[in-house]
Each structure stands twice: as C-alpha cells, then as structure tokens.
Amino acid sequence: MRRIIRALALSDLHLGELETLLYNSEDDYNLIDRTIDKINELSEGDGTFDKGIEELILIGDIVELSEADEEEAYSNAKAFLVPLVDRIKPDKIVYIPGNHDHHLWVELLKAQQGVYKYKKCTPKVNTESSIKKKEIFIERCLPVDYPPEKVDIRYPNYLLAIDNAYYLFDHGHLFSTFLHFFHTKKAKTLTEAEEKSYKSMEWLWYRKNGNFLQRLLAYMREIFWDYLRRFVIYEIPYWLKRMVGGAFSESSRHVTFREDCTPLLDDGLREKILWYLEKICGISSQIEKDFHFIFGHTHNGGRLLKEDRKIRLNERFITLWNTGGWIVPSEVFSPDAYIFYIKRSKTGTKPNLYKLASQRENSNDEGDYPRVILEKRHKQIGKV
Numbered sequence: 001m002r003r004i005i006r007a008l009a010l011s012d013l014h015l016g017e018l019e020t021l022l023y024n025s026e027d028d029y030n031l032i033d034r035t036i037d038k039i040n041e042l043s044e045g046d047g048t049f050d051k052g053i054e055e056l057i058l059i060g061d062i063v064e065l066s067e068a069d070e071e072e073a074y075s076n077a078k079a080f081l082v083p084l085v086d087r088i089k090p091d092k093i094v095y096i097p098g099n100h101d102h103h104l105w106v107e108l109l110k111a112q113q114g115v116y117k118y119k120k121c122t123p124k125v126n127t128e129s130s131i132k133k134k135e136i137f138i139e140r141c142l143p144v145d146y147p148p149e150k151v152d153i154r155y156p157n158y159l160l161a162i163d164n165a166y167y168l169f170d171h172g173h174l175f176s177t178f179l180h181f182f183h184t185k186k187a188k189t190l191t192e193a194e195e196k197s198y199k200s201m202e203w204l205w206y207r208k209n210g211n212f213l214q215r216l217l218a219y220m221r222e223i224f225w226d227y228l229r230r231f232v233i234y235e236i237p238y239w240l241k242r243m244v245g246g247a248f249s250e251s252s253r254h255v256t257f258r259e260d261c262t263p264l265l266d267d268g269l270r271e272k273i274l275w276y277l278e279k280i281c282g283i284s285s286q287i288e289k290d291f292h293f294i295f296g297h298t299h300n301g302g303r304l305l306k307e308d309r310k311i312r313l314n315e316r317f318i319t320l321w322n323t324g325g326w327i328v329p330s331e332v333f334s335p336d337a338y339i340f341y342i343k344r345s346k347t348g349t350k351p352n353l354y355k356l357a358s359q360r361e362n363s364n365d366e367g368d369y370p371r372v373i374l375e376k377r378h379k380q381i382g383k384v
Helices: 032-042 070-088 102-113 135-141 178-182 190-204 212-248 267-280 372-381
Strands: 003-010 050-058 092-095 151-154 157-162 165-170 290-295 310-313 316-322 338-345 348-355
Touching: 003 032, 003 157, 032 070, 032 338, 050 070, 050 157, 070 135, 102 135, 102 190, 135 151, 151 157, 178 190, 267 310, 316 348
Parallel strands: 003 050, 050 092, 092 151, 165 290, 290 316
Antiparallel strands: 003 338, 157 165, 310 316, 338 348
C-alpha cells in the first residue's frame, strides 16, 4: 500500500545557526521535537493509505556552513535529522544544497570525481546531476549506516512527476540573490550558471575557507546581514509604532501568523523565476501538465494570495510555493517556518503548506508551540 504523504519538503533550517529555532540547546526553547511531532502528525495514515512519507526532500540551507563552525553545524544536523528520520522512516531522502551548504556539494563532487579542485569537476551541474558516493553526507547528517540507496543528492534542483503534475524543487539562490545580478544573469545553462557563481558562494558562504581574505569577507557579510535584518525588521517598525501609535500596536500583531506572510513576488523576482525556468532549466514540455515550483531561500515564505501564486510561461500557468525560513526574526513575529507536502487522497494527490506558528498569549488561539519559546530564544541570542 502506498504512503499517505507522497513527498514532504523543508528548506532553510540553517542547522547550527544560533538564531534558528531548531538550534539544539540544552533547554527546551527550540522546535526540534515539535517539528518532528508535526511532520509525524501530517503523515498519519487514513485507512486507505499507509502512514509515512515516501520522499523527504531537503531544499537547501539545511546545514549552516556560513555562520556556524562545521562541527557545530553537523552536530546540529544530526540532532534534528537523525530523530526525524528514525521517527518517520522515509522511503527516500533527497538532498538539494543551497548557498549556505554549497560547500558540502563541493566536497561530495570532488570526492566522487577524485579531483583536488572543484573547478576541475565536470560537469558541475546539469539537469541530471546526482551524487553516487554519498558517504560524506550520510556520515555527517544521517543515522549511522543509513542505506545509501535511500539517499539521492542533486544540485541545483530535482524534478518529481506525480500523477498528472510536475514538481520542481530548487533552493532558489541562483536566481534570487546578488548571484543573479553579478553572475548567473549572463549564463545560458545550469553548468554555466554554476561556473560563474560558485566562487562567490565559496568566498561568502563558507566560513572555514583557509584564505584570510575569504574568512574576513564571510565575517563582514555576517555583520552586514545581522545589521540589515535588525534595522529593517525591528528598528523601522519600532519607530513607526512610536510615531503613529495604535496603528502599529503590539496587540494587532500578536497572532499566530498562520496566513500572514510577506508577498513573495515583485516584478523583478517574477522575471527572474521565468528566466530561470525557461532559459536555464529548459522547462517547456513539462508545463503541458500541472506544474509547481517549490523553493526556499527568500525567508518570505508561505502560501501566497491566489492572484500572486502563479506565473505564466508559454501560455501555461506555474504555481509557486515558498518554504520560507526558520530564523527567529524578532520577539514579536513567528518565524516563517513552512512545511510543504503532497498528500494522497481517494481523489488523487494535493499539494499544501503547513506553517508552524506560535500560540497567542492569554487566548485559545490555535498554535503549535508557546510564544515563550520565541521570547526566550530572543533573550538568549541578545539580538534580532
């Protein structure tokens, strides 16, 4: 009998980053157990289909190799992924690196091809890129002696055909960051996009590079990002609230935010997605069927408004899903912690998103975890 969840996807867990709500601290102020419980709950059988998940898809920035030491990053990866896999026992794990864990892809490809420098690996990526030697990933992130045949490592995306629909999973960094502006905009293929951008990812998003200048640039990027996030997400709303009063009162924002998310699409990002799918990924014949594009990276996740969830390519519509991020934005807001899943029913398969949201204080409001977890984590890290 087939399992009730055909595929479930997570992205931007940033395991090892001190500010993520999945950080493995000694206290109980994290969402590790609650997230695993929720995923297990989503995968409960219904009598028609078996309990469980067929494919667990990890869409990049799973391991935080940019803002955490490698030892801490991989120990946190095991602290979350090992109990998750032991609990849900997926038939298959698909891992798609992003920009923060791109160096793991570098190590995997170098080990597979037996070369010293990444630039000598050919081809670095294409539509069928898959790693055969998976021992490094399994040893660092999964249970000991996990079967390699149950792991599929691909970069930069993974196409899944289910019934009469296609689902393309991609982290999103090749089209939605400065990598596009400075590098990939001039590319014509996936391999060329990687060749133009991998040096920037190694310099800016790999903390342990031996070159002093690279480490300095990575450190400066961390400081700049932390300051920008604090200024945009916390300082500006705070002073606006002070100036206009009740319009920005805390009481109006202390909700679960289950449906409250930043609109994903502006015209610029819409054009980049269209360019990436059509020109770089070569998506054309697939969109003759129902087509879904699932990506993370932006940390502005969520199920979008109906008029904003689709883009048009070759007279066909593509539905967009963004899996958000697990970083704590402030003591007020819940993080954009989204779980994308494709569930079976008697009538077919249906994609959906679930957002882990905090409970509103002193109310019967629905939520997955007490708001005190957000407050405690905010005090622990000492900043937004």
